[in-house]
Structure formats: C-alpha cells, structure tokens
Amino acid sequence: MSPQGAPTRDEALANAARLLREAELIQDRGLMERYTEMANSWLTIASVLQDSEPA
Numbered sequence: 001m002s003p004q005g006a007p008t009r010d011e012a013l014a015n016a017a018r019l020l021r022e023a024e025l026i027q028d029r030g031l032m033e034r035y036t037e038m039a040n041s042w043l044t045i046a047s048v049l050q051d052s053e054p055a
Contacts, residue, residue, distance in 0.1 A: 009049040016042035 007015070016039040023035035 007045065007049075009046050009053070012042045012046035012049060016040075016046065 019035045019039035019042065023032045023039065026032040026035060
C-alpha cells in the first residue's frame with residue numbers, strides 16, 4: 001500500500017487477479033459469484049486510480 005494506506009493501482013489489479021484465480025477453484029456458485037464481484041470492485045478501484053494519475 002502507498003504511504004497514505006490507500007492501495008496502488010498495481011495492488012488493486014493484483015487483488016483482482018488473486019480473487020479471480022481463487023473463484024475458478026470454488027465449487028459453490030454463490031461464493032464464486034461473490035469473489036467475482038469483489039474482483040470487479042478491485043478493477044473499478046484500479047480504473048479510478050489510473051484516471052487520477054498525472055499524465
């Protein structure tokens with residue numbers, strides 16, 4: 001995490017990738033969907049962080 005405690009874009013992407021890998025191994029469809037939703041949230045965070053980076 002960055003010094004302010006907020007995740008960096010790379011950390012957000014890594015969290016999304018980890019959740020999606022774990023979701024592939026889960027047999028419970030409901031739990032798999034929750035992992036996928038959490039991964040989508042991390043992808044949204046990564047997108048916001050990318051948009052806020054100076055050009």
